[in-house]
Amino acid sequence: MLAQKVTVQYPDEKIELPDRFHGRFELDADKCIACMLCANACPNKVIQMERAKVGKKQYLTKYVMRIEYCMFCGLCVEACNQDALHFSKVFNMNQYFRQKVRLILVDRPVPQEEEAGEAADVKRPATEGTAGAKREVAAGRSAAKEGES
Amino acid sequence: MKTQTYFLNLGPQHPSTHGVFRVILELDGEVVVKATPVPGYLHRGVEKLAEARTYTQVIPYTDRMDYLANMLMNWGYVEAVEKLLGVEVPERAQYIRVIVGELSRIASHLIAVGSYAADIGGLTGFLYTFRDRERIVDLFEMLTGSRMTVSYFRIGGVADDLPEGFIPLLQKFLADLPGLCDEYDGLITGNEIFQARTKFVGVIPPEKAINYSLSGPNLRASGVNFDLRKNRPYGVYDRLDFEVPLGKNGDCFDRFVCRIKEMRQSGRIIQQALKNLPEGPIQAKVPKVIRPPAGEAYTEIESSKGIFGCYIVSDGSNKPYRVHFRRPSFINLGCLAELCVGWKVADVIAILGSLDIVLGEVDC
Numbered sequence: 001m002l003a004q005k006v007t008v009q010y011p012d013e014k015i016e017l018p019d020r021f022h023g024r025f026e027l028d029a030d031k032c033i034a035c036m037l038c039a040n041a042c043p044n045k046v047i048q049m050e051r052a053k054v055g056k057k058q059y060l061t062k063y064v065m066r067i068e069y070c071m072f073c074g075l076c077v078e079a080c081n082q083d084a085l086h087f088s089k090v091f092n093m094n095q096y097f098r099q100k101v102r103l104i105l106v107d108r109p110v111p112q113e114e115e116a117g118e119a120a121d122v123k124r125p126a127t128e129g130t131a132g133a134k135r136e137v138a139a140g141r142s143a144a145k146e147g148e149s
Numbered sequence: 150m151k152t153q154t155y156f157l158n159l160g161p162q163h164p165s166t167h168g169v170f171r172v173i174l175e176l177d178g179e180v181v182v183k184a185t186p187v188p189g190y191l192h193r194g195v196e197k198l199a200e201a202r203t204y205t206q207v208i209p210y211t212d213r214m215d216y217l218a219n220m221l222m223n224w225g226y227v228e229a230v231e232k233l234l235g236v237e238v239p240e241r242a243q244y245i246r247v248i249v250g251e252l253s254r255i256a257s258h259l260i261a262v263g264s265y266a267a268d269i270g271g272l273t274g275f276l277y278t279f280r281d282r283e284r285i286v287d288l289f290e291m292l293t294g295s296r297m298t299v300s301y302f303r304i305g306g307v308a309d310d311l312p313e314g315f316i317p318l319l320q321k322f323l324a325d326l327p328g329l330c331d332e333y334d335g336l337i338t339g340n341e342i343f344q345a346r347t348k349f350v351g352v353i354p355p356e357k358a359i360n361y362s363l364s365g366p367n368l369r370a371s372g373v374n375f376d377l378r379k380n381r382p383y384g385v386y387d388r389l390d391f392e393v394p395l396g397k398n399g400d401c402f403d404r405f406v407c408r409i410k411e412m413r414q415s416g417r418i419i420q421q422a423l424k425n426l427p428e429g430p431i432q433a434k435v436p437k438v439i440r441p442p443a444g445e446a447y448t449e450i451e452s453s454k455g456i457f458g459c460y461i462v463s464d465g466s467n468k469p470y471r472v473h474f475r476r477p478s479f480i481n482l483g484c485l486a487e488l489c490v491g492w493k494v495a496d497v498i499a500i501l502g503s504l505d506i507v508l509g510e511v512d513c
Contacts, residue, residue: 006280020294020312043206073209073300074293078308087294 017089022072024090027063027105031084034058041079044069052110063106067093154182157494161190165268165498168508172485174497181497184489186482191512199472204230204304204439207472212298214476215510217260218453220246220253220289222510223302225474228383228448229459230304233441241429242306243385247422248319249292249301251415255326256285257453258366258408258415261505265405266337268502269346274337281329284322291315304439306432316423323423326416330409338406347401351488351500354399361484364477365455366407367504371399377451389421401503408505440467454478454505478510 008015017023034051035058046069050062077085095101160171169190175183195214199207211226212219224246231238238246259282266274286296291312293299301308337343353363358371368375376393378386394410396403443465449458455477462471481504489497 006283018291018294018312020292020309021290022294041206043202043209071209071298071300072295073212073298074295074308075205075209075300 017091021087021089021091022074023088024067024093025065025077025103025105026086026088028084028086029060029063029106029108031082032060032063032106033082033084034060035082037079037081038076038085041075043073043075044071046070047076054111059110060106061108061110063104065103065105067103068098068101152177159497161187166501166508167264167506168511170506170508170511172489172497172501174489174494176494179493181489181492181494184486184497186485188479188482188508188511191508193513195513196472196474199469201468203467204441204469207469208302209298209300211474212300213509214474214513215257215452215454215457215478215507216297217507218253218257219297219299220249220301221257221450221452221457223300224250225448225450225452225457225459226472227302227304228450229446229461230439230441232446232448233444233461233463234304234435234439236305236433236435238306238384238433239430240385240427242431242433244422244426245307245311245431246302247385247389248419248426249289249299249307251419251422252285252288252319254453255412255415256282258412259285261408261453262333262337262405262412265502265505266343268498269343271337271340271343274333277332277336281325284318288315288319288322291318303432303435305435306430310431319419320423323416323420327413330413333409338409344402346495346499347405347503349398350401350492350496351503352398352400353484353488357484358399361480363455363481363484365451365453365481366411367404367455367481369393370396370403370407372397377449377456381449383448383450385422388425389418391415391418391421401499404503404505438467440465449475452477454507454510455481474513476510476513478506478508479513482506482511 034049036049039045039047039049046066048064048066049060051058052061053059074087077087093101154175154177157174157176158171159174160166161169166172171187171190173185173187174181193213195210198210202210207226208223211222214222259278263275263278266272266278289299290296292315293301293308353367353371355371355373358368358373363371364375372395374393374395377383379393391414394407394414396407441463443463445460445462447458447460449456456475457477458475460473460475461469464470485501485504488500492500
């Protein structure tokens with residue numbers, strides 16, 4: 001009866017989660033080559049992907065996870081051989097509306113640089129800068145969502 | 150005096166049925182005349198779903214059958230695919246499988262013991278076993294990232310090696326385990342009311358247990374010495390030293406006590422496996438796309454509830470043609486109708502609890 005408490009006061013205190021914890025997914029869009037390995041590894045067809053060809057490479061334009069069907073088995077993360085898809089430690093994914101549950105990890109337009117041609121090396125840093133800014137906006141949006149929940 | 154029988158609906162939403170399970174009781178006063186079990190409320194069609202998934206993609210679905218002993222469910226399925234493929238699993242993976250499998254068995258028995266105490270009316274026992282099960286679940290979380298739906302086994306090995314800090318925590322738990330079992334024995338098993346409620350209630354004689362094809366602790370409590378880990382060793386169980394605890398009377402009390410004794414033995418098995426854990430690969434060389442040759446395979450393992458069998462038919466494609474799971478909970482439930490007759494309503498709860506069913510597995 002005088003033993004130590006085994007529970008913690010949850011919202012104030014949190015138990016530290018292990019590194020392998022299966023939380024919400026994170027995608028490193030720069031590393032992703034849109035190879036569809038993760039989408040094909042999924043037992044429930046959770047991952048929906050749109051891609052476009054930019055130069056010789058596949059360019060990921062949209063990466064949506066129908067997280068309401070996800071079993072968090074980790075087969076997609078295991079399938080990724082570019083080390084792009086990860087689990088985070090965020091487990092608070094509940095939403096008030098079903099439409100908001102869907103996890104949009106990447107939603108971006110095709111970069112315009114292919115019109116300028118591959119030789120335009122001077123322009124490239126600038127376009128990359130805008131792409132980076134867009135990603136920041138997307139990250140901010142997801143952060144805002146987190147705050148909502 | 151002439152009395153009329155009446156019907157009492159037990160479940161499907163009832164805490165003592167351990168899930169969504171319904172028993173229609175025909176009662177004469179308080180005595181059961183006839184009991185009709187109605188399973189099927191948790192049917193998801195796992196076997197059918199498996200036909201539309203690749204061999205690896207079925208693994209997460211097996212977690213969800215006996216969700217209290219998920220590692221063992223993984224094992225049963227993976228073993229069958231390995232038999233189809235003819236893959237040799239590396240030593241280290243074999244030992245890791247034994248470690249996590251036995252941990253799963255302990256976790257499952259902890260729930261069985263605790264929830265049985267709660268069924269009989271002592272909620273304290275329930276809290277004690279759940280406190281200790283938490284430590285196993287935390288270990289699984291550390292190892293696999295998930296607490297219950299682990300999906301840890303892979304065809305030809307396991308998903309990941311043991312993380313840093315796993316073995317010290319596990320050893321600490323194993324060191325505490327005998328003491329914890331003593332605590333349950335003192336708190337629940339030794340309780341006079343508990344014994345009065347369970348001793349000589351729902352007796353299954355050994356012949357009847359065999360005829361009903363019972364397996365696991367339910368069979369061994371009747372005094373039948375049959376444990377697949379001993380009788381038909383798979384994996385590396387033939388190299389491990391452990392005893393098979395048996396009961397005498399085959400009543401609810403024996404079934405309960407058998408589980409506590411098995412936990413102690415599982416602790417011993419894990420200790421030996423940890424001592425002999427070799428270095429080396431954790432995954433056999435398996436092609437990326439698994440296409441077993443056309444044919445069929447059936448394997449059985451000793452799960453926490455009894456014999457878990459998996460039958461797979463392959464047509465040579467990357468998806469199984471047919472999968473069937475022999476779920477011990479479902480088959481152990483077969484004797485319930487006969488077992489309940491003549492007992493009072495409160496004893497029905499005691500009998501059902503002592504069989505230790507998991508509805509995810511019963512309905513599959």
